[in-house]
Amino acid sequence: MKTITFIGNGNMALSIAQGLKNTYKIEVVGRDLTKLEKFEKALGVPTEKALMDDFNIEGKQIILCVKPYNIEEVSKKFIGKAEVIYSVLAGSTVEKLRNNFNTGAVVRTMPNLAASVHHSMTTMTGDASYKDQATEIFSAIGPTVWLGSEKELDIATGLAGSGPAYLALISEALTDGAVKQGLKRDDAMEIMRGLFGGFGKLIQDIHPALLKDGVMSPGGTTAAGYGALEKGNVRNACMDAIESAYKRATELS
Numbered sequence: 199m200k201t202i203t204f205i206g207n208g209n210m211a212l213s214i215a216q217g218l219k220n221t222y223k224i225e226v227v228g229r230d231l232t233k234l235e236k237f238e239k240a241l242g243v244p245t246e247k248a249l250m251d252d253f254n255i256e257g258k259q260i261i262l263c264v265k266p267y268n269i270e271e272v273s274k275k276f277i278g279k280a281e282v283i284y285s286v287l288a289g290s291t292v293e294k295l296r297n298n299f300n301t302g303a304v305v306r307t308m309p310n311l312a313a314s315v316h317h318s319m320t321t322m323t324g325d326a327s328y329k330d331q332a333t334e335i336f337s338a339i340g341p342t343v344w345l346g347s348e349k350e351l352d353i354a355t356g357l358a359g360s361g362p363a364y365l366a367l368i369s370e371a372l373t374d375g376a377v378k379q380g381l382k383r384d385d386a387m388e389i390m391r392g393l394f395g396g397f398g399k400l401i402q403d404i405h406p407a408l409l410k411d412g413v414m415s416p417g418g419t420t421a422a423g424y425g426a427l428e429k430g431n432v433r434n435a436c437m438d439a440i441e442s443a444y445k446r447a448t449e450l451s
């Protein structure tokens with residue numbers, strides 16, 4: 199079994215490791231032994247654990263899972279030269295990663311939180327000679343798309359990386375709306391989850407506009423609700439959300 203080394207032991211590292219633990223030996227490097235032990239327990243498989251200071255990254259395949267503003271501090275802690283670094287950091291450019299880490303290759307990736315349930319939508323770009331290997335690794339946590347530029351990856355960050363939070367807002371708001379009209383909270387939650395489960399499957403094979411046309415009867419309930427969403431400028435707010443997230447990604451570079 200090949201080893202994948204995670205630098206960082208937070209949400210994303212654990213989510214991705216959950217997807218990889220049956221096909222790779224997992225090693226995790228962090229700054230707090232207690233947190234590394236917690237990581238291993240949550241992962242549920244024997245895990246190599248190491249503290250960052252003077253950790254030797256020579257020849258390793260690394261998935262970098264710290265925050266964008268940690269790069270300068272964290273990168274100073276290692277010795278040796280990695281084979282490849284797969285970064286999940288929003289915004290941080292290949293150039294910045296190369297300037298800070300001693301590594302043969304860099305691939306930027308943007309998974310999302312659904313990695314923990316093997317359904318991350320992961321976008322990737324960077325050293326094209328690692329495209330196949332990156333695809334093999336990140337396919338273990340869901341579908342992947344290789345993009346031609348870092349600009350596209352930064353845009354995709356706003357769509358699929360941040361997307362679960364936007365859909366959570368929509369799902370919470372719709373549920374609250376049903377509760378406001380008198381549905382019990384538990385029933386509203388169960389119904390909302392069923393809605394998203396079915397929608398997730400439907401949207402794979404049908405254009406959103408056609409899906410909407412298929413639901414909306416003349417003078418019916420959907421047309422009434424849809425009109426209210428348009429009045430609330432939801433479509434424009436969604437487009438602004440992607441613009442703001444993309445802009446923020448470029449600021450994190």
Ligand SMILES: NC(=O)C1=CN([C@@H]2O[C@H](COP(=O)(O)OP(=O)(O)OC[C@H]3O[C@@H](n4cnc5c(N)ncnc54)[C@H](OP(=O)(O)O)[C@@H]3O)[C@@H](O)[C@H]2O)C=CC1
Nearest residue numbers: 206207208209210263264265266286287288309310311359
């Ligand atoms: N959350 C998401 O949905 C997504 C996140 N990302 C990206 O993933 C990356 C990690 O995010 P996430 O896992 O959510 O964040 P977490 O806060 O859960 O994890 C951050 C990790 O970085 C470590 N860390 C923080 N500061 C330092 C430091 N000064 N020195 C050493 N280690 C440090 C933390 O260590 P400790 O545990 O000791 O504090 C922790 O292990 C981010 O760059 C983000 O852009 C990408 C896609 C989706």
Ligand SMILES: O=C(O)[C@@H]1CCC=N1
Nearest residue numbers: 287288355359360361
């Ligand atoms: O909010 C963030 O910056 C990270 C990147 C995508 C999802 N979470």
